[in-house]
Amino acid sequence: MVENRKTSAILTHVVLIAGIVFLCFPVWVALVASTHPGEALTKSPIPMWFGDHAVENYRQLLIEGVPAAGGVPLSTMMFNSLVMAIGITFGKIAISLISAFAIVYFRFPFRMTCFWLIFVTLMLPVEVRILPTYDVVASLGMLNSYTGLIIPLIASATATFLFRQFFLTIPDELVEAARIDGAGPIRFFIDILLPLSRTNIAALFIILFIFGWNQYLWPFLITTDQDLYTIVMGIQRMVNVGEGIPIWNFTMGTAILAMIPPVLVVLVMQRLFVKGLVESEK
Amino acid sequence: MQKRVVFRHKWLPYALVAPQIAITLIFFIWPAYQALETSFFLEDVFGFNRTFVWLENFTRLFNDPGYLRSFWTTLIFGLSVTFMSMSMALALAVAANRVIHGKTGYRTFLIWPYAVAPALAGVLWFFMMNPSLGIVAYMLEGTFGVDWNHYVNGNQALLMVIVAAAWKQISYNFLFFLAGLQSIPKSLIEAAAIDGASPARRFWSIVFPLLSPTTFFLLVVNLVYAFFDTFAIIHATTSGGPADATSILVYKVYSTGFVGQDYGSSAAQSVILMGLVVAMTFVQFRFIERKVQY
Numbered sequence: 099m100v101e102n103r104k105t106s107a108i109l110t111h112v113v114l115i116a117g118i119v120f121l122c123f124p125v126w127v128a129l130v131a132s133t134h135p136g137e138a139l140t141k142s143p144i145p146m147w148f149g150d151h152a153v154e155n156y157r158q159l160l161i162e163g164v165p166a167a168g169g170v171p172l173s174t175m176m177f178n179s180l181v182m183a184i185g186i187t188f189g190k191i192a193i194s195l196i197s198a199f200a201i202v203y204f205r206f207p208f209r210m211t212c213f214w215l216i217f218v219t220l221m222l223p224v225e226v227r228i229l230p231t232y233d234v235v236a237s238l239g240m241l242n243s244y245t246g247l248i249i250p251l252i253a254s255a256t257a258t259f260l261f262r263q264f265f266l267t268i269p270d271e272l273v274e275a276a277r278i279d280g281a282g283p284i285r286f287f288i289d290i291l292l293p294l295s296r297t298n299i300a301a302l303f304i305i306l307f308i309f310g311w312n313q314y315l316w317p318f319l320i321t322t323d324q325d326l327y328t329i330v331m332g333i334q335r336m337v338n339v340g341e342g343i344p345i346w347n348f349t350m351g352t353a354i355l356a357m358i359p360p361v362l363v364v365l366v367m368q369r370l371f372v373k374g375l376v377e378s379e380k
Numbered sequence: 381m382q383k384r385v386v387f388r389h390k391w392l393p394y395a396l397v398a399p400q401i402a403i404t405l406i407f408f409i410w411p412a413y414q415a416l417e418t419s420f421f422l423e424d425v426f427g428f429n430r431t432f433v434w435l436e437n438f439t440r441l442f443n444d445p446g447y448l449r450s451f452w453t454t455l456i457f458g459l460s461v462t463f464m465s466m467s468m469a470l471a472l473a474v475a476a477n478r479v480i481h482g483k484t485g486y487r488t489f490l491i492w493p494y495a496v497a498p499a500l501a502g503v504l505w506f507f508m509m510n511p512s513l514g515i516v517a518y519m520l521e522g523t524f525g526v527d528w529n530h531y532v533n534g535n536q537a538l539l540m541v542i543v544a545a546a547w548k549q550i551s552y553n554f555l556f557f558l559a560g561l562q563s564i565p566k567s568l569i570e571a572a573a574i575d576g577a578s579p580a581r582r583f584w585s586i587v588f589p590l591l592s593p594t595t596f597f598l599l600v601v602n603l604v605y606a607f608f609d610t611f612a613i614i615h616a617t618t619s620g621g622p623a624d625a626t627s628i629l630v631y632k633v634y635s636t637g638f639v640g641q642d643y644g645s646s647a648a649q650s651v652i653l654m655g656l657v658v659a660m661t662f663v664q665f666r667f668i669e670r671k672v673q674y
Contacts, residue, residue: 106478106579113475117468118489121550124504127515131507142518193399200396203387212397215404221661222408225608225630226653229637229646230411230418238406250407253400270385283387312497314612315634330497334616337503346507353500360495365488375494375552376559 125354132156132351139346155351164348167336168324172355175329180359182247182317182328183310189252190306191299198261199287203273220255224316232319242323251316257302260377264298265291301374304367308360329356412654418647437648446624447632447649454628457542458606464546466598469553474583476554477561487558494551498544502613505544530618534625537618541626544617545610553598560594561587600664607656629653 127146131139134149163169200206201213224231231250240246268291276286317331333356336349364371419437421430441447476486493501508516509530517528530537564587572582588595611630614620620627620635627635633653637646 110475110478113471114479114486114490117472117475117550118486120468121490121493121547124501124508124547127508128504139513142513144513144515144518146515193403196396197400200393202383204389204393204396205386206393209393212401215401215409219404219408221657222412222654223608223657225611226633226650226657227408227411227415228634229643229650230414231407233414234407234411249403253403253408258400266383270383273383273385273387277385283389283392286387308495312495312499314497314499314615318615330499330612333499333503337506337616338619346510346513349503350507353503357496357500360497361492364492364495368488368491372491372555375555 125357128350128353132347132354134347136345136347151347155347156355159348159351159355164336164345166339166345167332167348168327170324170327170332172329172332172352174325175327175332176355176359178247178317178326179311179328179330179356181244182313183307183359185244185248186251186310186313187303187306189248190254190257191302193252194254194257195261195292195295195299196287198258198265199291201258202262202265203283203286216253216255216258218255219253224251228315228319235320241320242326244326246320247313247317247326247328251310251313254306257306260298260302261295264295268294297370297373298377300367301370301377303374304363304371305374307363311360415647415650415654418643419651422644433644437644438652441645441648441652449624450627450629450632453538453624453626454607457538457545457610457626457628458603460542461545461549461606461610462599462602464542465549466553466595466602468546469550470557472550472554473557473561474587476558490554491551493548494555496548497612498548498610499612499616501548502541502544502617505540505547506617509540530622532622534622537622537626541610541613541618544613545606549602549605553602556594556598557591560591564590597664600660604657604660607660608653629656 127144130146130148131144132155133152134145135151135154138145138149158164159172161171161173163171163174197212197216201209235241235246235250238246240249272290273286276290281289312330313328314331314334317326317328318334321327321331329352333349333352336345336352339345420432420434422433422436423430472490476483476490479486496504505516508514509528511517511529511531514528520526520528528536530540568586568590569582572586577585607628608630610628611634614626614628614631615634618626620631629649630653633646633649636642636649640646
C-alpha cells in the first residue's frame with residue numbers, strides 16, 4: 099500500500115514458496131522412494147532423486163501385489179475403492195436430494211422430526227460408535243460386501259442441508275407456474291429442480307468422492323476378505339510388515355497410487371471443488 | 381424460513397424421506413442407543429451373561445489413570461494440530477491474498493493435500509521420520525544432534541502424528557481463510573493505511589478481528605477433525621504406542637473394544653465421546669448462527 103512494495107512482495111513469495119515446499123516435500127520423497135529397488139532404501143541417507151525401478155515397482159504393485167503384505171494386486175484394491183467412492187457419492191446425493199425436496203416442498207406430520215433425525219447424524223461419526231455399528235452390519239449379513247461398504251455411509255446431513263438451503267432460494271413462482279401447467283411434484287422435481295441443482299450436485303460430487311475414497315476405519319472393520327480391501331486401508335498392512343523386510347519402495351508406491359485419483363479430481367475441477375467445500379461446510 | 385407454495389400429497393413425502401430416515405435409524409440411532417445401553421452393563425468374556433451395573437463402567441473409566449492420560453493426550457494433540465495448521469494456513473492465506481500475479485498457480489499447489497487421506501498423510505510422515513531411514517530423522521540428527529526414535533520416545537511419536545495431522549489440514553484452513561480475507565472490504569484497510577497504521581497494525585486491528593467468524597468456525601472444525609478424523613493416522617502408524625503415548629480417545633474406544641474386548645468400557649467411552657461431539661456441534665451451530673463479530 100504505502101510502504102515499500104518490493105521487500106513485502108519478496109516476503110510474500112518467500113512465505114508461499116516455503117509453504118508449498120512443506121506441503122510437497124513428503125510426496126516428493128515418497129515419489130522418489132517408489133522408483134528405487136528395495137535395497138536402495140535400507141540405509142540412510144536415502145536417495146533424493148529418481149531411481150530406475152519405477153516401471154518394475156509399479157508393475158509389480160498393480161499386477162501381482164506385495165507378497166509380504168498379502169499379495170493383493172493394487173488394481174483390485176483401487177477398483178474396490180472406486181466402487182465404494184462412487185457408490186457412496188451417488189447414494190448420498192440421491193437420498194439427500196429427495197429428502198431435501200420432501201422437507202422443503204411438502205407439509206406433512208413429523209416433518210420436523212425427520213429434519214432433526216437427519217441432523218443428529220452429524221453428531222454420530224463412525225469413530226465413536228464403532229462396536230455397535232459393526233454388530234448391526236454383521237447381523238444384517240453385510241460384512242464383506244460392497245453393500246456393507248456403501249449403504250451404512252450414505253446418510254448425509256451436510257448434503258441434505260446444502261440442498262435444502264439451495265431449494266429455499268428458488269423462487270416460489272416456479273412452483274406456481276409448474277402447477278398451472280399441470281405438473282405434479284415428481285414432474286417438477288425432475289424437470290425443474292434437478293436441472294437447477296446441477297452445479298450444486300457437481301460441486302458436492304467432488305467433496306463426497308474424496309470422502310468416499312479416503313474411508314479407512316469402515317472398510318478396515320467390515321472387510322476380512324482380501325479381495326474387498328480398499329487401497330487407503332490396504333496400505334496399513336504394508337506399513338506393519340515390520341522393519342526387517344525392505345518394502346518401503348512398495349509402501350510409498352501404494353501411497354502415491356492411493357492419492358492420485360482424489361488429488362486429480364481436486365486439481366482438474368478446482369473451481370467446483372472450492373465452491374463445494376466452502377458451501378457444504380457453511 | 382419456509383416455502384409459501386407447497387405440494388400436497390398423502391404418501392409421497394414419506395416415501396421421499398424414507399431411505400435417508402431408514403439408514404439413519406438403522407446405522408446411526410440404533411447403534412448409538414446400543415452403546416448407551418451397553419455402557420450400563422458388565423459383560424462376561426463369553427458374552428453369555430451381563431449384569432446391570434449402573435454407572436460402574438464410567439466410574440471405572442474416570443478412576444483409570446490410562447484413560448485420564450488419554451484425555452490429556454487428546455487435548456494436547458487436538459490443540460497442537462489446530463494451532464499448527466491454522467497459523468500456517470493463515471500466514472499462507474494472507475500471503476496468497478497479497479499476490480497479484482500467479483495467484484491461481486500458488487493456490488493450486490496449496491490446496492491438493494486436502495484430497496490426501498489422513499491414513500496416507502500418516503504413512504508419508506512415518507516414512508520421513510523413520511529412525512533409520514527417514515530423511516527428516518537424518519536431518520534432525522545431522523543438524524541438531526537430536527536422536528529421533530518414535531518407536532521408543534513417546535513425545536516424539538506424538539509430535540510425529542501432530543505434524544502429519546496438521547499437514548493434511550492446512551489446505552482446508554487455507555481455503556477458508558482466503559475466502560474470509562477476500563470478503564474484507566479493501567476500503568477499510570486503505571483508510572487505516574492513510575491514517576498511518578503499519579502493515580502489522582492493520583493486520584491485528586482490522587483484518588484479524590474481521591476474520592473472527594472464519595477463525596472461530598475453523599477452530600471448531602479443526603478440533604473435531606483432530607479428535608475424530610485422525611483415527612487413521614494413529615492406527616496406520618503408531619498404533620497408539622509407544623506405551624499409549626499417542627492413544628487418543630477415538631483410538632482408545634477401538635483398542636478397548638476390538639483388541640481388549642471390554643465391551644462395557646468401550647461403550648462407556650463411546651457415550652463420553654458422543655457427549656463431546658454433541659457439545660462441539662452445539663457450540664458450532666449456536667455461534668455460527670450469531671456470527672462472532674466485534
